[in-house]
Amino acid sequence: MFDIRIWSTEGALASAITTPIDILVAANLLNARRQIGSKPVFSWSIESVDGAPIRTASRQIMAVDGKISARGSCAAVYVASPFLETWPGRPGDRATLVDALQRAHRNGALVATHCTGAFLFAEAGLLRHRRATTHWARARELALAFPDIRLSIRDVVTEDGGVICGGAVTSYSNVMLTIIARLAGEELAADVARYLLIDRNRGPQTAYAKKELEQAARSNDAFVLQASNWIKANYWRPFKLADLALSLGVSERTFNRRFTLATGMSPIKFIQAIRIESAKRLLEEGQNSAQDVSTRVGYEDLATFRELFKRETGMTLKAYQSQFATAAAPQP
Template sequence: MSHLKPRIALLAIPEVAASTLYGMNDVFASAGRDWAALVEGKKGESVLDPRVVSFRGPGPMTLTNGVRIVPDEDDGVVPDVVCVPEVAVAPGAVLTDSHRDEIAWLRRCYEGGAIVATACSGALLLAETGLLNGSEATTHWAYCDALSCYPGVQVHPNRALVVGGEGGRLIMAGGGTSWEDLALYLVARLVSVDEAMHIAKLFLIDWHDVGQLPYAALARGSQVDDAGIAHCQNWIAEHYERSSPVATMIQLSGMTERTFNRRFKLATGMSPIDYVHTLRIEEAKQLLESDDQPVEAIAQDVGYEDAAFFGRLFRRKVGITPLQYRKRFRGLRRALEAT
């Protein structure tokens, strides 16, 4: 890994979006070059060496959104940093056979001293290597349950960036545009904090300091394998604001409380009361985005008589207070609705 410039290998696979892959490439290529040219009027030169690499043979590759690219083939040289931008597969997909070459390459690079960094669902591919066993991690909020199924992986869905492994050489960013946080972190680590700040200003990047929970939603659909639980899910979707909703669902199901709780958790991955809280919080988020009524009134509308309890619950599940959520998202919704 003795390169003149730190080499960053960006992994191209069919399940990656071109915007993320080349967005990261552009950020890394900008380091040391664009700030000097645009702000100081000097000729700058990139101080990092990003390359898009593939193990799918020579020639073009079609990515998940239909864009065709021509990545480089791996030259056998261990890079300083390996980045897995994402793996756009269903959360429960098994990658062991379909990405065997990439998994072996990630292990080989890490054993050779490279930093291995992932964004979004790319953490699933890293987990397949076994390098995350017993470690902390993060990923896109919709993939947290899948990632937590790997041995000993402690998932932090509320964190936009997690650094772990020997020497801090395992780095994971959350979902969506948190790849920008990952890129800034790597620029700061490989070049300097000042250069990372230059990049942030040039690309108008805001650090996702509140994590990704404000963007999360109830990602579980109706449970079709258990008709009794599916019936209760349909009912609670329309009546979540009622008092004692879990007791009513138990009555509707005709099951004992113990049986209902067990089957509901098996079907949805959540306890009945957690499911109710999640539905209520999702509705509260919609009201905070679109309605001007006080937080106390919204709490009442979604089923909470105690506004203070609602505020604590909202912050625990979303990561910010209801007022902070309204400030962040109401303007965006109104701007989009006005277009």
């Protein structure tokens, strides 16, 4: 039997704790059907830093089985990420988690998390020079804070050196399926995914991501606000950066430098991000052809836009429209 420790802190989504347990319940059920009379393949326990019940993000009180500790052996540790901007609790709680994670990994357990749990894993040194993912909205922050991580934001789940990371919030389902696959085999994991209707091939996370355009809108620099507002109003038509810079009374070089410093992205990247977000909305309407979308966001050359869209989102225009359109796509 494989023992799974589920560690959590205040502020986790209740589903981030209960859904992984439900997946383990299903794994035991399906394994018993395949091997009549067999014992459960998984056991689990919920643990908190101080052994006290956990108050979830929805303010539900969740009972726990004990206090977090890396003493004793287990097959895997799964950390339910809090649904908060910052990790809750006292600094000592975080230090306890870091120490326990390091010990568990050294003892040979798989260690897994999802979403912003990657920040805790990075602090514990578990992601150094390893491939990892996190929530798409926090990826830039993670990369800046821990530049030695091989961040692969397109991936819903990554695994490297016994460390498993999931992307945005509900990737906890895929994380738990990965744990099942590594401990009990790919066949059982596939059976559980089919039984519970969990998509193991969810496509790249970047298809769901909204580009980080808000930083420009929040800038206190009147120059940057003027530039970003002009771009948002005119992204759909051809223009040159040199002309925009001239209208702002600066050189193109100065414009590039000031805009990049304030927003964290170059003007070209900002324009591309605006155009891609606009294209997503048009594709989601379901009635626009690829050429129409390309033209309406400022690209006469469809081939160029196809390449850009796939590079930035990880999906083709057709695949994105098929997955996210709210109305039937146009017939060819």
